[in-house]
Amino acid sequence: MIEVKGLYKEFDGRPVLEDINIQFRDGECSLIIGASGSGKTVLLKNLVGLYEPDRGDILYGERNFTRMKFEERKLFRKEMGMLFQESALFDFATVEENIMFPMDFFTDWSLEQKLERVNFCLKRVNLENSNKLYPAQLSGGMQKRVGIARAIALNPKYLFCDEPNSGLDPTTAIVIDHLIQEITQEYKITTVVNTHDMNSVMEIGDHIGFIHKGHLLWEGCSKEIMDSDCQPLNDFVFANNLARKLKEK
Amino acid sequence: MKGTFQTTGEYWQLMLRVFRKPEKWSVFWKQFWKESQKLIIGSLVLVFIVSIAVGGVICLQTANNLESPFIPKYYVGVMARESLVLEFCSTMIALILAGKMGSNIASEIGSMRITEQIDAMEIMGVNSANFLILPKIVSATVFSPLLMLMSFIIGLAGGGVLIALTGIITIAQYIEGLQYAFNQWYIFYSMIKMAVFCFVITSISSYYGYYAKGGSLGVGKSSTQAIVVSSMLILIFDLILTKLLL
DSSP states (O other): OEEEEEEEEEETTEEEEEEEEEEEOTTOEEEEEOOTTSSHHHHHHHHHTSSOOSEEEEEETTEEGGGOOHHHHHHHGGGEEEEOTTOOOOTTSOHHHHHHHHHHHHOOOOHHHHHHHHHHHHHHTTOTTOTTOOGGGSOHHHHHHHHHHHHTTTOOSEEEEESTTTTOOHHHHHHHHHHHHHHHHHTTOEEEEEEOOHHHHHHHOSEEEEEETTEEEEEEOHHHHTTOOOHHHHHHHTOSHHHHHHHHO | OHHHHHHHHHHHHHHHHHSSOOSOHHHHHHHHHHHIIIIIGGGHHHHHHHHHHHHHHHHHHHHHHOOOTTSOTTHHHHHHHHHIIIIIIIIIHHHHHHHHHHHHHHHHHHHHHHTTHHHHHHHHTOOHHHHHHHHHHHHHHHHHHHHHHHHHHHHHHHHHHHHHHHOSSOHHHHHHHHHTTOOTHHHHHHHHHHHHHHHHHHHHHHHHHHTOOSHHHHHHHHHHHHHHHHHHHHHHHHHHHHHHHO
């Protein structure tokens, strides 16, 4: 479980996150939703240590991530996997080399063992026989799947996804959502997904946190979101005509 | 002024992260050879063309300007050798490499920064600065003196070719000039300068790439800054090293 306690972060004196308290449970897909600029990416970057919180704590089980020393944190990062908004695949490496990258650093596996793991991960994301392709040769959806394969290469306990559906068509977006959900349940991973895609919310939202102007305003599940009386959340969820018509029905 | 101090501080902080023991030596050596090919082997053609041309031009200009009958003809060879070894093969080649290597490194690392590839490495627990920058610095610093030597030999050969083609002096006079009052230390001095210059080029360009921000425009800006600052530092270090070593 990941527990965020009283998180506060500011940039140049301007608060971006204020008093965030939230828990992300094991084996669940937790979604952080909110409009662009609400602070959800900053929260995710604090969770993975790309930003340091100005106040507050982030606990991974019993371990306080914010108070870990550099070397301790480095070891701990092996338990994390992350899928980036633009996939962040290494341009200089093939699909196979991308997935093998963390293995090269943190395992003493032989090349055969690494290849076996690469092929397993690629099969898991339905992307077999693409080992020798470069990221530039892949479509957006394929890049996301390679990103997931790389994120799960070392069997992480925690998976973080930043806008996994951005730039994808609705069908591919649902495929990626389901893949994230399946992997979460299969390996009992604690998954935190950052999104503003309402399809994702309805498809995989086991637990949802709504951030508005740096504050966590609402928490619940996908079933509860439609009946919420939180006005900023309703404004966000029913921002488009289709959603408004669905609610009226 | 604050900006300069901040930049200097950030640069040394980055260098502290760069000069750590690599996570895995096998990964480091693989990157080292890759970078050597890209930075050094990839510069051979450019250095060859520039050196042969400049060697020829130095000989031609020296010969045209030596009008006094009291100055022996072989002085063309002496002048070509001294000009090449003292300044051209180290400082001028380094300034040219600052453009080629500097923009290459800054744009490569800068693109990785803005597309979150560096963040991806950090999240995996990889010291991205060490993985990306150390092999570049080490390969350029280790192999660049050889590049200087190559430039020197090709520059002299270029002078020889021009003399053979134009007949401004005889080849024998040229060779006599090359051998006249030769100071071997100048070769080492030039090799040391080249190693220092290439350290400056790779580390400064890596710094600007690593801290690039603001999309593709930011990457372009960081490349330009890398070249400008590297070139200025090369000239400053040229003065310091000349004062120290000669």
